[in-house]
Amino acid sequence: MNTAFAELHIDHVSRAFGEHIALRELDLTIKGGEFVALLGPSGCGKSTALNCLAGLLPLTGGQILMDGKRVDTLPPEKRGFGMVFQNYALFPHMSVRRNVAFGLSMRKVARTERERRVDEALRLVQLTDHAAKFPAQLSGGQQQRVAIARAIVLEPRLVLMDEPLSNLDAALRLEMRSEIRRLHQTLGLTTVYVTHDQEEALALADRLVVLRDGLVQQIGSPEEVYAHPANRYVAGFMGYRNLLPVAMSTSDTVTGEGFTLSGVNRDGLTEGAAVAAFRPTDVTVADTEGENTVRAAVEIVEYHGREQAVEARLPGGEALHVRTESRLAPGDEVLFHVPRERVLVFAP
Amino acid sequence: MTVTAPERPSLKHRLAERGVDRTLLLLVPGVLFVVLLFAYPVLYGLQLSFQPAEGGSPFANYSTFFSDPYLADTIWTTLRLAIPAALINVLASIPIAYRLRGRFRGKRFLTTILVVPITLGTVLTAEGLKQYLSPVGWFNRILMALGMDEPMRLVPSWTAVLFSLIITGFPFAFLLTLSYLSGIDPTLEQAAATLGADWRRRFRYITLPLLAPGLAITFCLTFVLAFSVFPSAYLVGLPQGETRVMSIAAYEAAFRDGDYPMGSTIAVIMAVVMLVVIALVLAWRSRLYRGATGGKG
Amino acid sequence: MRLGGRRRKSSGVSTAQLPAGRTAERPEYDPVRGPSGRTPSENLDPPIPAKDFRRRPLTVGGWLVWGAVAFFLVNLVGLVASVVVNSFAVTWFDTWWPSGLTAQYYSMAWQEMALLDVLVVTLQVSAAVVVLSVLIGVPTAYALARRTFFGKRLITVLFLLPILLPPMTYGIPLATVLYKFDLAGSMTGVIIANLVPSVPFVVLTMTPFIEQIDPKIEAAARMCGANTAAVFGRVLAPLLVPGILAASILVLVRTVGMFELTFLTAGPGSQTLVVSLYEAMFSAGIRAQQAVDAMAVIYTGSMLVLLVIALRFVNPTQLVTRLKE
Numbered sequence: 001m002n003t004a005f006a007e008l009h010i011d012h013v014s015r016a017f018g019e020h021i022a023l024r025e026l027d028l029t030i031k032g033g034e035f036v037a038l039l040g041p042s043g044c045g046k047s048t049a050l051n052c053l054a055g056l057l058p059l060t061g062g063q064i065l066m067d068g069k070r071v072d073t074l075p076p077e078k079r080g081f082g083m084v085f086q087n088y089a090l091f092p093h094m095s096v097r098r099n100v101a102f103g104l105s106m107r108k109v110a111r112t113e114r115e116r117r118v119d120e121a122l123r124l125v126q127l128t129d130h131a132a133k134f135p136a137q138l139s140g141g142q143q144q145r146v147a148i149a150r151a152i153v154l155e156p157r158l159v160l161m162d163e164p165l166s167n168l169d170a171a172l173r174l175e176m177r178s179e180i181r182r183l184h185q186t187l188g189l190t191t192v193y194v195t196h197d198q199e200e201a202l203a204l205a206d207r208l209v210v211l212r213d214g215l216v217q218q219i220g221s222p223e224e225v226y227a228h229p230a231n232r233y234v235a236g237f238m239g240y241r242n243l244l245p246v247a248m249s250t251s252d253t254v255t256g257e258g259f260t261l262s263g264v265n266r267d268g269l270t271e272g273a274a275v276a277a278f279r280p281t282d283v284t285v286a287d288t289e290g291e292n293t294v295r296a297a298v299e300i301v302e303y304h305g306r307e308q309a310v311e312a313r314l315p316g317g318e319a320l321h322v323r324t325e326s327r328l329a330p331g332d333e334v335l336f337h338v339p340r341e342r343v344l345v346f347a348p
Numbered sequence: 349m350t351v352t353a354p355e356r357p358s359l360k361h362r363l364a365e366r367g368v369d370r371t372l373l374l375l376v377p378g379v380l381f382v383v384l385l386f387a388y389p390v391l392y393g394l395q396l397s398f399q400p401a402e403g404g405s406p407f408a409n410y411s412t413f414f415s416d417p418y419l420a421d422t423i424w425t426t427l428r429l430a431i432p433a434a435l436i437n438v439l440a441s442i443p444i445a446y447r448l449r450g451r452f453r454g455k456r457f458l459t460t461i462l463v464v465p466i467t468l469g470t471v472l473t474a475e476g477l478k479q480y481l482s483p484v485g486w487f488n489r490i491l492m493a494l495g496m497d498e499p500m501r502l503v504p505s506w507t508a509v510l511f512s513l514i515i516t517g518f519p520f521a522f523l524l525t526l527s528y529l530s531g532i533d534p535t536l537e538q539a540a541a542t543l544g545a546d547w548r549r550r551f552r553y554i555t556l557p558l559l560a561p562g563l564a565i566t567f568c569l570t571f572v573l574a575f576s577v578f579p580s581a582y583l584v585g586l587p588q589g590e591t592r593v594m595s596i597a598a599y600e601a602a603f604r605d606g607d608y609p610m611g612s613t614i615a616v617i618m619a620v621v622m623l624v625v626i627a628l629v630l631a632w633r634s635r636l637y638r639g640a641t642g643g644k645g
Numbered sequence: 646m647r648l649g650g651r652r653r654k655s656s657g658v659s660t661a662q663l664p665a666g667r668t669a670e671r672p673e674y675d676p677v678r679g680p681s682g683r684t685p686s687e688n689l690d691p692p693i694p695a696k697d698f699r700r701r702p703l704t705v706g707g708w709l710v711w712g713a714v715a716f717f718l719v720n721l722v723g724l725v726a727s728v729v730v731n732s733f734a735v736t737w738f739d740t741w742w743p744s745g746l747t748a749q750y751y752s753m754a755w756q757e758m759a760l761l762d763v764l765v766v767t768l769q770v771s772a773a774v775v776v777l778s779v780l781i782g783v784p785t786a787y788a789l790a791r792r793t794f795f796g797k798r799l800i801t802v803l804f805l806l807p808i809l810l811p812p813m814t815y816g817i818p819l820a821t822v823l824y825k826f827d828l829a830g831s832m833t834g835v836i837i838a839n840l841v842p843s844v845p846f847v848v849l850t851m852t853p854f855i856e857q858i859d860p861k862i863e864a865a866a867r868m869c870g871a872n873t874a875a876v877f878g879r880v881l882a883p884l885l886v887p888g889i890l891a892a893s894i895l896v897l898v899r900t901v902g903m904f905e906l907t908f909l910t911a912g913p914g915s916q917t918l919v920v921s922l923y924e925a926m927f928s929a930g931i932r933a934q935q936a937v938d939a940m941a942v943i944y945t946g947s948m949l950v951l952l953v954i955a956l957r958f959v960n961p962t963q964l965v966t967r968l969k970e
Contacts (some may be wrong), residue, residue: 056864076867089865093883102879103869150869160868361926373789378785378844385841386807386815393818443710460956462714465721467948469902471923472941476724479731479938484739486723517723552847576811579904579923595813595905602817603909611817619814 013062024214038204045214082151086163090135097131106166121153141172163191232346240277241321257316259294263343280323286337298332393612409613426593433513434571437521445525474583506590512580528562564633594618707772732938750935765915771900782847790855812905820909830912838906854888894955
């Protein structure tokens, strides 16, 4: 049953809760073996999409096809997908071993085979020594591993992960991140991964789906989404922290209050209001006035080791975020420079 | 899966959106039960109360009740017992629960001791009071050994019924108050202490306001318990006089005189009076702050 | 009013508001909080010692409070002891202590009042009420805890009223109806009458319990391939056992102690212990006061045993209806 598939087609899937439309016509094709991340802030519809895929929520519209066969009419237990939940959802009254074995005994897998596969799964997530413990006796990271083992022991044709790392602390999160990627590769899984952390999505996924208010904003590889965000919203989400309100003056220059910038016109604007987007890391301290320099007063300086995170005030009152190795102090009047190819101009 | 295919899940979905799915079938036995054995008898009793045994106007039973002082006065008799009892129970449990909140050795033991009277039940409490408070009982013996001239006549009396209501009602009030108090985050008081409030002011300005809604509920529940007083009013009270409460009147009408319509009438009035008192308390409560009490999570 | 107990507490809280079944004996399995969201550091953090904070010399007010508690308890002991001592008394009149002690009134009470039969009836009635109210109440509680639907408030109020109203108010019409259908006066009638407050009580106790089980756990079971029967049998039922146990014991205590409803519906062969005790007291004079007291002691003794059992499984605060907010 759980053989790999060639292609999963999510065909214009929508989901509404009463008046509120949580997901609008999501259209996405996932190839076997792919790692797809659904990315967006809370309430963007990414978890709704995952639950629809899992069968935990019925669809309002659209269909889900696996190699041409409809699966959205099947109940969750018949779809043969594995799922890892945000809060792990381990069965608190079962030992680690019985948690992992649960799915196999539901499928009536023979005892010896079951034991073998549970051992294998526990070995994969390095929990062999904790097999007899109960979930409450484990740390957060260990619980997470149990949840992953429980999902992959079934060799599911699709693994769904709902913000699996958001309850872990920073160090553990990095460790589990590589663990998930490793399991995906070694087991040849197909994974759909939901997260609000763009760094996590960029690090893990083959393909990103950025969502906002239930609508797809951009689908693309990490490089595409990172370097070429489709709109100002995706840009903001991808670390373009400086989103300055400006007005178009020519097709590739914009003016704000007290500065003029040249940039890449992404939305083909010719006049009117626009937004100039660039990353704090692309801003440097300039020696002399010239193209794409702005003057700003340093207000807050945060120490980040080699770098400093600086918040400066532009003449018009907007904040300018800068990440620089230059040592600045509050009160300094500084001239900053942004390369023109790093400034993206979007419709507001 | 031709034309009807998209239609079917859509209807199911629309119902599921309103919470209607097969899970609701689980409600059927419970709802059927409560409708048949609670709602139906209550409505039947209500309808019966408008059908006087001797015929006449549908309101005859009600006008009889309110025009006959022997019946109408039971309302005040009941309230005069139930309100003081509920107030005493709630007010007494505040300081005790306040001292018992937090954790310390022996808390469970003390709590258990205070809860034991629940096992006594009204009947045994009445029996005990009858003997303990009797002119030759230990209570009067101790008082006389301490220099009283003659024994106090405590049973049967209004006071004895009040005592029995306190003995059976206090544990409930205490437990509820304690659980409400434990629900208040202790760090709130610690925060107030760092701001310079002594324990009196911490209690007055932090604990009490957060506790007040819970106290209202506690009052309601102990009031309900006291309001339905029946066995002790008979056994240690004056069932034809000072402790002729509504349940006695209702019981006598229905089962001694066989006048079910009158019995139902009194039961209806009893429910209305009780609900009015509770509604008043809850109306007061709705004006209080009822948000989170700082419990974590 | 809304059902309460949904709060999830972290570790530094007294046991007072943790729902039933949360005893320290089973650290590995916490049906209430589940494993969610606890990092190891959170588990290791020592709770703030609230005790140190509130330690202060006992003030006048403190002495007054403890004095009042002591006074209450002393009188309570006196009250209970009066009954116990009298039940063993040969004769006791106008003295501090009876003239002699004997157990003969216990055997008298046992025989004359057919106590064995009464106890058997009490047991049968309570067992039937417990089983039936759990069977009816738990599914209802599940549906109420998991779904929001049109008319839910109305149903909740309908389940709240039998607990809130004095038993006398609905007991009289209920008894009237039961007499109309020839059910009163029999054990069936007594069981039906006692179910009326018990089923809502189970619903009210179980709803917060079920709410505290993360629906994601059910979803996880489904994703593992469990069908509806398996979700209920393998995942929900084991998680609900402590709650069902707590609710059952509380219903048992309430049924054994329920006077009014049984009194209104019982016939000669279907009286429970409380009601025959009341009858015995009410007809005092026909038989020796000591025999009546012996019966009262037996009643209190059995209630005490039940309470001790209950307190092993149930948090004391649950003896009171879990009505909050």
